Amino acid sequence: GKRQPFASYRSPFHLRWVGKRRLSAPREPCRPRRTALRSTPTSNHVGPHAHGALVAEHQQACGGSSLLARSGSIVRSLVCFASLLASLLAHAIALVRFQHEPSLPDAMDPPTPHSSQEMRRAKLEGIRNREETRHKKERLFLMLTQKLSQKYSSPKQRTLNRKIKGMVRDFVDNSGAGVSDSGLADLENEVRAAAEGSLPPVAAPAATTSSAAPAEAVAEAAPEAAQPDPADVDLGINEWNMLDMYNTITHEEEQKKAIIARKAEQAAFAKHLAGTSNARDMEEATEKAEMEKYLEEQARLTNVWRTQQKKSRAKRHAVAVEERQVRAQQIKDTNSRRKAEFDKRRAEEMEEIRRCKDAIQFTRDEEARKRREEHERLKKILIENQIENAKRAEVAKEEAAEDVRLMEEYKAKLEREDLERKRAFEKRMERYEAYGRLWADKGAGKKQREEELRIERVILREAKKKEDADIERERRDKEYLRTTALSIAASNKNLMEEKRRRMKEEHDASMIYAMSFRGEGEQYVAAERARAAARREEAKKHAAFLKEQIEGDRQRRQAVEMSDAERSVNREVLRKVKEDPEMVSRIQARLTYERPAAQKVSNIFL
DSSP: OOOOOGGGOOOHHHHHHHHHHHHHSOOOOOOOTTTOOOSSTTSOOOOTTHHHHHHHHHHHHHSOSOHHHHHHOHHHHHHHHHHHHHHHHHHHHHHHHHHTSOOOOGGGSOOOHHHHHHHHHHHHHHHHHHHHHHHHHHHHHHHHHHHHHHHHOOTTOHHHHHHHHHHHHHHHHHHTTOOOHHHHHHHHHHHHHHHHHSOOOOOOOTTOOGGGSOHHHHHHHGGGGGSOOGGGOOOSSOHHHHHHHHHHHHHHHHHHHHHHHHHHHHHHHHHHHHHHHHHHHHHHHHHHHHHHHHHHHHHHHHHHHHHHHHHHHHHHHHHHHHHHHHHHHHHHHHHHHHHHHHHHHHHHHHHHHHHHHHHHHHHHHHHHHHHHHHHHHHHHHHHHHHHHHHHHHHHHHHHHHHHHHHHHHHHHHHHHHHHHHHHHHHHHHHHHHHHHHHHHHHSTHHHHHHHHHHHHHHHHHHHHHHHHHHHHHHHHHHHHHHHHHHHHHHHHHHHHHHHHHHHHHHHHHHHHHHHHHHHHHHHHHHHHHHHHHHHHHHHHHHHHHHHHHHHHHHHHHHHOOOOHHHHHHTHHHHHHHHTOHHHHHHHHHHHTOBOTTSOBOOGGGO
């Protein structure tokens, strides 16, 4: 297809790249990338057919008026080719420099959606880090307050507890990113000093009233009657309810301040995003106008380039016609020369093939002759080996017969010597027996022989008894083994029958369970739903019960008055509340709010 100019490609990356290049260096006329050629680094770019035009121009510059003289001169052709290579090398160097020119600095780049996302991500990351820091400080405050209060105070010492909380709060707020051991030690020393310097609270009996106070306390309070403490002024409001409502209002104000701060931060962030978006829109509009202007200029340059290309194509066409004629004559001459060379080379190759065939046939005949000679030689060797093997077999047979004869002679010799030894031994034994019979029948050996016979008979009787006992024991053992084996076999049989019966029962139970599983599952689901409904009802009842308890506690707190000891502990807070008329009015407005049931209660529990 027809190659489109480079300016027709309008991807976002191309537009941004073109904007940078236009600001950094003047643009040249549009041309296709990697195909445009130019004679010098500063010449104008040309179109896709630049190669032919450059060849024609170099031929016109290097050649003369005669086409035949120009084509036939080898020196001029080499000069033209060298000039063309120099032009291509210059164009490649210029293209490499053009592609590696440094772009504009990042400060001049327009903000992209990616940079906006990075800014937003950084903003959110900062918010998240601040929230994590706040949560860590809050957990540190609660932990230090609990530990120090348990160590240096008690729940009844409310003033000291408030001091400890204030010290811990100041320490946590001023701790910054980390907490050191020295800082914790200083905090503990301050809390210890405050605990040692604080006075114990005044313990007043629960049944004691202001009228039953000692006379000394009344006498000490008399000089101050002219200027009563704001904390002791009775405003007609339960002091416990006043403190609870004060804490509630303070907490609500802190929450409102936090919400206002978050909204202000969100508004500032939205304003920043809006400003970034507007700046981006303006920059995009400017880039679009510049791009339209650039495209118009490129279209004009493209038209100029096309006109130049038409003229160049006409000129190249005329040159090509002349070159085609010359080339046709050259091809004809070359074909004739090549045909003659081919015929000559073919004849030489045929002669070479004939010689090769003769050499191959001679080699094959020689190899066949050598194989026949080798076959005859091996055949003779085989016959000689057979004769030699027959001779060796005959010799081995004779040697084996000689070995058999020698063995028979040696065997006969051994038997003869053995027989002679036996005969000599028998003669010697007969002589010894004769000597023994003579000693036993006629000498002292007779009595000894009779005693030996008696002892031998006793031994034989005992041996007979032992042998009979051993036989009986073996019989009993065999009978025991037989009965044991029979009982084991019967037991194994019973166990196998029991196992088969149990497996059958389990299989039947599994089949019954599988058949009834669906029904039981549905029943279980229904029962589970019923249990869930029952749990919800119990939860509702429990919630109603807790609500009644809370309401009762609220009413009881409204009826409970603050004792003198409790008032002395909470004196600072009461003074702060009662000295602020606006806070008193807000508390009264909260406490006197009319509920639908016409009951005046505090909104803190609603």
